[in-house]
Amino acid sequence: MPKTIAPKKVPMPKQEPFERIRNFDEVALGFTPELARREAERCLACKKPYCVEGCPVGIDIPRFIKHIAEGDFKAGIKTIKERNALPAVCGRVCPQEEQCEKHCVLGKKHEPVAIGRLERFLADWEAASGSIEKPDIAPSNDRKVAVVGSGPAGITVASDLAVLGYAVTMYEALHEAGGVLTYGIPEFRLPKSIVRREVEYVRSLGVKLHLDYIVGKTRTVDRLLKDFDAVFIGAGAGLPWFLEIPGENLNGVYSANEYLTRCNLMKGFRFPACDTPLKRARRVAVFGGGNVAMDAARTALRLGADESHIVYRRSRKELPARLEEVENAEEEGVIFDYLTLPLRLIGDEQGWLVGIECQRMELGEPDASGRRRPVPVKGSEFVMEADASICAIGNSPNPLIPMTTPGLTIGKKGNIEADEETGRTSRENIWAGGDVVTGAATVISAMGAGRKAAKSIHERLSGSKKP
Amino acid sequence: MYRIIERRMIVPNLHELTVEAPQVTESVRPGNFVIVRPDADGERIPLSVADWDAEAGTVTSIFLQVGASTSKLARRRPGDTIPTYAGPLGQETEIRKYGTVLCVGGCYGIGSVYPVARALREAGNTVIALLEARSSYLLYWQDKFRSVAERTLELTRDGSAGYKGHITRLPEILTLEKIAPDLIVANGCTLQMMLVSRVTKPLGIKTIVNMNPIMIDGTGMCGVCRLTVAGKTKFACVDGPDFDGHEVDWEEFLKRRKTYNPEEVHPLRKSGCASHF
Numbered sequence: 177m178p179k180t181i182a183p184k185k186v187p188m189p190k191q192e193p194f195e196r197i198r199n200f201d202e203v204a205l206g207f208t209p210e211l212a213r214r215e216a217e218r219c220l221a222c223k224k225p226y227c228v229e230g231c232p233v234g235i236d237i238p239r240f241i242k243h244i245a246e247g248d249f250k251a252g253i254k255t256i257k258e259r260n261a262l263p264a265v266c267g268r269v270c271p272q273e274e275q276c277e278k279h280c281v282l283g284k285k286h287e288p289v290a291i292g293r294l295e296r297f298l299a300d301w302e303a304a305s306g307s308i309e310k311p312d313i314a315p316s317n318d319r320k321v322a323v324v325g326s327g328p329a330g331i332t333v334a335s336d337l338a339v340l341g342y343a344v345t346m347y348e349a350l351h352e353a354g355g356v357l358t359y360g361i362p363e364f365r366l367p368k369s370i371v372r373r374e375v376e377y378v379r380s381l382g383v384k385l386h387l388d389y390i391v392g393k394t395r396t397v398d399r400l401l402k403d404f405d406a407v408f409i410g411a412g413a414g415l416p417w418f419l420e421i422p423g424e425n426l427n428g429v430y431s432a433n434e435y436l437t438r439c440n441l442m443k444g445f446r447f448p449a450c451d452t453p454l455k456r457a458r459r460v461a462v463f464g465g466g467n468v469a470m471d472a473a474r475t476a477l478r479l480g481a482d483e484s485h486i487v488y489r490r491s492r493k494e495l496p497a498r499l500e501e502v503e504n505a506e507e508e509g510v511i512f513d514y515l516t517l518p519l520r521l522i523g524d525e526q527g528w529l530v531g532i533e534c535q536r537m538e539l540g541e542p543d544a545s546g547r548r549r550p551v552p553v554k555g556s557e558f559v560m561e562a563d564a565s566i567c568a569i570g571n572s573p574n575p576l577i578p579m580t581t582p583g584l585t586i587g588k589k590g591n592i593e594a595d596e597e598t599g600r601t602s603r604e605n606i607w608a609g610g611d612v613v614t615g616a617a618t619v620i621s622a623m624g625a626g627r628k629a630a631k632s633i634h635e636r637l638s639g640s641k642k643p
Numbered sequence: 644m645y646r647i648i649e650r651r652m653i654v655p656n657l658h659e660l661t662v663e664a665p666q667v668t669e670s671v672r673p674g675n676f677v678i679v680r681p682d683a684d685g686e687r688i689p690l691s692v693a694d695w696d697a698e699a700g701t702v703t704s705i706f707l708q709v710g711a712s713t714s715k716l717a718r719r720r721p722g723d724t725i726p727t728y729a730g731p732l733g734q735e736t737e738i739r740k741y742g743t744v745l746c747v748g749g750c751y752g753i754g755s756v757y758p759v760a761r762a763l764r765e766a767g768n769t770v771i772a773l774l775e776a777r778s779s780y781l782l783y784w785q786d787k788f789r790s791v792a793e794r795t796l797e798l799t800r801d802g803s804a805g806y807k808g809h810i811t812r813l814p815e816i817l818t819l820e821k822i823a824p825d826l827i828v829a830n831g832c833t834l835q836m837m838l839v840s841r842v843t844k845p846l847g848i849k850t851i852v853n854m855n856p857i858m859i860d861g862t863g864m865c866g867v868c869r870l871t872v873a874g875k876t877k878f879a880c881v882d883g884p885d886f887d888g889h890e891v892d893w894e895e896f897l898k899r900r901k902t903y904n905p906e907e908v909h910p911l912r913k914s915g916c917a918s919h920f
Contacts, residue, residue, distance in 0.1 A: 437859055575863060
């Protein structure tokens with residue numbers, strides 16, 4: 177008799193909205209072993225698993241789910257770690273609805289299997305168990321690789337190559353490792369203790385980590401190449417865009433990078449216990465509709481804002497953020513001002529933001545991205561009151577390395593050009609991947625790029641004699 | 644962790660900080676800055692580089708004790724460690740042969756303009772130094788300047804050393820001293836750099852200033868250090884910190900510098916003394 181399948185995912189316990197907007201603790205609380213097994217039993221164990229095709233790092237998804245269903249969590253986490261060094265992070269921040277879960281056969285009739293929640297469960301279970309599964313590490317091959325940036329791309333390259341016997345040194349510009357996982361994604365979505373745990377895991381594989389080290393300034397890439405056989409650049413998308421409208425240099429106007437870095441990396445939410453201040457704004461307007469915009473708007477609420485607005489020029493349907501994050505923001509009371517375009521920021525005598533002149537939009541014909549193009553409604557200008565605005569419309573790659581590495585081919589948007597399949601750049605022995613190549617994208621796509629680059633570096637270095 | 648080799652009050656409220664940081668000395672140039680974090684909960688603050696010793700692997704900065712973070716730094720002793728000392732950051736001051744260059748230093752900028760003067764001298768320029776302070780007891784490093792500058796002039800508000808008055812006397816001093824500089828480099832507090840730029844503009848003397856905004860990462864990532872130069876927004880950390888003083892929007896810059904004034908002194912009230920708060 178065929179088993180009956182529950183049409184819906186097993187819900188994951190969450191902090192109640194009224195409670196969580198007063199703290200920075202994680203919103204989602206994770207599956208218990210019972211809930212995880214119940215969800216795992218929904219998996220059809222397809223012979224041809226489409227979900228795996230949707231995974232940028234190719235985790236054997238049906239196998240780890242089968243292990244959960246059987247209650248063998250240790251085998252489950254081992255399966256994930258064959259392909260993914262950061263399961264606790266990916267289980268939380270991957271857009272599974274666009275990747276593995278999108279391809280789940282169950283999703284045709286019902287809700288797909290909650291693959292992300294299960295991945296997260298295994299990672300947390302392992303951390304709680306206290307014994308961390310480590311892959312076998314090949315004997316040293318006497319080759320040295322420098323990894324620039326300790327975000328998702330860098331961590332993946334470093335751990336893949338360390339396992340293959342390379343001596344890997346990872347360089348981080350800030351005082352904590354993790355890149356955007358540390359400075360960008362808030363505590364309530366990705367606790368920093370988890371990022372630290374994953375970084376420790378990578379170090380336990382033998383990867384050396386240098387903090388406060390700005391490649392391009394402290395040492396150039398060319399200088400690194402004197403000591404290393406290969407350099408991987410995963411320096412991220414660290415140059416914030418502004419709207420380029422009047423008034424953006426008023427006080428109270430932030431880039432999302434600044435706002436989130438003050439809060440996450442510098443622990444500004446604990447000011448004055450921690451020294452880095454973060455103003456308690458009353459009415460906050462966040463420009464943009466992606467995950468970073470949701471993070472900023474939700475952070476503002478937790479910092480005590482009376483009102484936190486998302487100002488977005490299209491409608492709800494076009495929001496690029498994950499639906500789950502939009503729903504979380506809505507539940508928490510973030511106000512969404514759709515079809516609204518900021519025109520000008522208005523300041524007082526002392527140079528502080530007091531208002532934003534906006535214009536209403538309506539949706540016209542689809543544009544190049546396939547989304548309906550917003551068109552201004554004439555005469556619809558109005559002023560919204562605001563004492564803080566946060567610009568979350570994207571980032572360019574950080575210019576420090578392109579500026580100081582001659583011969584590296586740079587694209588129109590300041591990105592390093594690299595082969596999509598191998599991560600190879602225009603320079604011999606330099607690879608690149610993640611946001612520094614693609615512009616701001618997702619954690620898992622950066623990890624996918626890191627995986628491919630590690631493979632290419634290995635092929636290149638193991639195929640040649642040491643000079 | 645980075646070891647403090649020397650930390651001493653060089654004149655009232657100004658401290659000399661020398662830190663062991665060989666990775667910084669390897670590529671440091673005049674005009675660069677470092678990002679320093681005094682302790683685990685501390686802010687990341689930029690300090691201009693005032694000198695270095697490549698052999699010993701040490702870097703020296705002069706800083707003004709003004710808020711919470713600089714007060715923490717000012718309490719550190721030789722042998723202590725600090726968790727972050729990152730750099731060198733920023734574009735270096737453009738060193739080439741200009742002819743005659745006047746280097747104006749005030750406050751911490753007396754320190755940071757010193758390596759600029761030294762490098763300009765090495766590049767074959769005639770260097771003249773003008774050191775300014777409220778009073779003679781706030782001047783320092785005159786000997787170092789005398790070793791690289793043809794003339795070392797002083798300007799004090801109370802006249803206790805050198806010329807008496809404010810930096811706005813600069814055009815008059817140039818005439819009295821018969822100096823016709825091809826370039827002026829000014830390092831110091833915002834007001835000083837603004838006033839120098841204001842009085843040199845009518846004279847048509849190119850004036851380079853070393854801007855000192857609020858920063859966090861110092862690598863272009865956060866954008867808090869932005870300022871308007873020649874009508875365009877620039878990031879001081881990666882596009883500067885040196886800019887043409889005649890093109891800077893000083894009014895906007897001064898306002899942005901004040902963003903966190905109340906917060907800057909707030910933690911100072913946590914003295915631990917019950918009657919103090």
